[in-house]
Structure formats: structure tokens, C-alpha cells
Amino acid sequence: MAEDRLACRECHYINEPDKQTCASCGSSSLTEDWAGYVIVTHPDRSAVAEEMNVSESGGYALKVR
Incomplete structure (x- = not known):
């Protein structure tokens, strides 16, 4: 489950x-x-990945404290 990660x-x-x-x-x-949780599958074609500066596929948190 994502909450435990x-x-x-x-x-x-x-x-x-x-x-x-x-x-x-x-x-x-x-x-x-x-x-927040976003899964990036194609970072080279993703505006979200570009905004987050992500270059690898995977799961990412939107806000980290």
C-alpha cells in the first residue's frame, strides 16, 4: 500500500x-x-514529469515534507 512507503x-x-x-x-x-501520488510511465512525453524534473518511470510523491 502506498501509505506505508x-x-x-x-x-x-x-x-x-x-x-x-x-x-x-x-x-x-x-x-x-x-x-499525493503520481505514476510516471513515459517521462519523456509527460508534462507532469517535466514539471517535477523526473526522467525515470515510477511512482512519485507530489508533496514531501
């Missing part, structure tokens, strides 16, 4: 709850305090 404060990538570092950028700054 951790969002990276650096890139907003959603990680599994047992991770110590972000699977996308390697940052150790992960948090449970996030809101």
Missing part, C-alpha cells in the same frame, strides 16, 4: 518501507510524511 526528500521517488536509501537517487533522506 517512504518518499525521498530529494527526488520524491516512492520507496519500499524497508529501504534505507532511495532506489532512484541514492539519498538517505526518506520520510513517511508525504502526500
Whole structure:
């Protein structure tokens, strides 16, 4: 479930709850305090991905605290 997962404060990538570092950028700054969820499937064709500065497919938090 998405609520149990951790969002990276650096890139907003959603990680599994047992991770110590972000699977996308390697940052150790992960948090449970996030809101909104977007799945990017084609970052090269997505205006949302461009706005979020996302270049990889995956799940991302819209707001990370």
C-alpha cells in the first residue's frame, strides 16, 4: 500500500518501507510524511514529469515534507 512507503526528500521517488536509501537517487533522506501520488510511465512525453524534473518511470510523491 502506498501509505506505508517512504518518499525521498530529494527526488520524491516512492520507496519500499524497508529501504534505507532511495532506489532512484541514492539519498538517505526518506520520510513517511508525504502526500499525493503520481505514476510516471513515459517521462519523456509527460508534462507532469517535466514539471517535477523526473526522467525515470515510477511512482512519485507530489508533496514531501
